[in-house]
Amino acid sequence: MTDQNLAAASPLPLGDPALLAALADAALKAGAVILRIRKEGIGTRYKADESPVTAADLAAEEILRAELARILPGVPVIAEEAVSQGRGETPAETFLLVDPLDGTREFVGASGEFTVNIALVTAGTPSLGVIYAPAVGKLYAGGSFASGEARAFRAARAAGVPSAPESWEPIRCRPIPDHGLVAVASRSHLDPDTQELLASLDIAERISCGSALKFGLVAEGRADIYPRLSTVCEWDVGAGHALVRAAGGSVRRPDGNPLPYGRTEAEYRVPAFIAYGAQG
Numbered sequence: 001m002t003d004q005n006l007a008a009a010s011p012l013p014l015g016d017p018a019l020l021a022a023l024a025d026a027a028l029k030a031g032a033v034i035l036r037i038r039k040e041g042i043g044t045r046y047k048a049d050e051s052p053v054t055a056a057d058l059a060a061e062e063i064l065r066a067e068l069a070r071i072l073p074g075v076p077v078i079a080e081e082a083v084s085q086g087r088g089e090t091p092a093e094t095f096l097l098v099d100p101l102d103g104t105r106e107f108v109g110a111s112g113e114f115t116v117n118i119a120l121v122t123a124g125t126p127s128l129g130v131i132y133a134p135a136v137g138k139l140y141a142g143g144s145f146a147s148g149e150a151r152a153f154r155a156a157r158a159a160g161v162p163s164a165p166e167s168w169e170p171i172r173c174r175p176i177p178d179h180g181l182v183a184v185a186s187r188s189h190l191d192p193d194t195q196e197l198l199a200s201l202d203i204a205e206r207i208s209c210g211s212a213l214k215f216g217l218v219a220e221g222r223a224d225i226y227p228r229l230s231t232v233c234e235w236d237v238g239a240g241h242a243l244v245r246a247a248g249g250s251v252r253r254p255d256g257n258p259l260p261y262g263r264t265e266a267e268y269r270v271p272a273f274i275a276y277g278a279q280g
C-alpha cells in the first residue's frame with residue numbers, strides 16, 4: 001500500500017503534523033486548477049454583494065471539498081462559495097474553513113497575490129493553517145500539534161506538485177520593535193478606519209498586498225502588524241491566524257479580545273482584527 005492509500009484508509013489524528021502536510025497538498029492541487037483556469041481565461045460574474053466570483057473559485061472549492069472529505073472525513077467544511085449559495089455546513093467542535101480563492105480581485109486583475117486558504121478550527125481556535133499562492137509559488141503552513149509544539153513554515157512550491165515537509169523552511173515572527181514598524185495592509189480594500197490607525201502608528205514601511213499573503217509576511221518576520229478594521233469573513237482570517245500564532249505572533253480583535261469562530265448567525269463575518277508579530 002502506498003503512503004497515499006494508507007492516509008486514505010486511516011484518517012490522520014487531529015494533532016498529527018502529517019495532517020498539516022496533507023492539507024498543504026490539498027491546497028497545491030486546488031492551486032493547479034486555479035492556474036489552469038487562469039491560463040484558459042477567466043469567466044467572472046458578480047455575487048449579490050458585488051464581489052467577483054470566477055470559475056476558478058468554484059472549481060477550486062470543489063476539489064478542496066473532495067480532498068478534505070478524504071483527509072478528514074466527517075469534519076464539517078465551511079467554504080466561501082457554498083456559504084454564499086446557502087449550502088453551508090454547520091460548524092462543530094472541529095471544523096474546516098476554506099477560502100478556495102482569496103483575493104479574487106487580484107486574480108481578476110494582473111496581480112499574482114491570490115491564495116488558497118485552509119484552516120482547521122478546534123475548540124474555537126484555528127489550530128492548523130495553510131496559505132498557498134500558486135501564481136507566485138509560495139506556500140505557508142503552520143499550527144500547533146498534539147506534542148504541544150507550534151511550528152510555522154514556508155516553502156517555494158509549484159502548483160499540483162506534492163509537498164515534502166522536510167524541505168519546508170521554519171519561520172518566526174520578529175519581535176515588534178518600539179519604533180519604525182513595518183505594517184502590511186490590503187491592496188484592494190483599504191478602509192478609512194484602517195488608514196487612520198496606520199497613520200497613528202510609528203511606521204517605517206508600509207506594504208500593500210492582496211489576500212492572506214499578508215499573514216505570511218507577519219509570520220516570516222517581514223511585517224510587524226496587519227490591521228484590518230473593516231469586515232472580512234472567517235475563511236479570510238482562520239488560516240492566517242493559525243499560521244501567525246504558530247510563528248509566535250497573535251491575531252485578535254482590536255480591543256484585544258480573542259476572535260471568535262464558527263459564527264453562523266453572523267454569516268461568518270469578522271468585523272475587524274489586528275495581526276501582530278511577536279510581542280514583549
Ligand SMILES: Nc1ncnc2c1ncn2[C@@H]1O[C@H](COP(=O)(O)O)[C@@H](OP(=O)(O)O)[C@H]1O
Binds near residue numbers: 080102104185187
Ligand atoms: N465587505 C466585505 N465583507 C466581507 N468580506 C469582505 C468585504 N470586503 C472584503 N472582503 C474580503 O476580503 C478579501 C480580500 O482581502 P484583501 O483585500 O486583503 O485581498 C475578500 O476575499 P475573496 O477575494 O476571497 O472574496 C473578501 O472575502
Ligand SMILES: [Mg+2]
Binds near residue numbers: 099235
Ligand atoms: Mg477571501
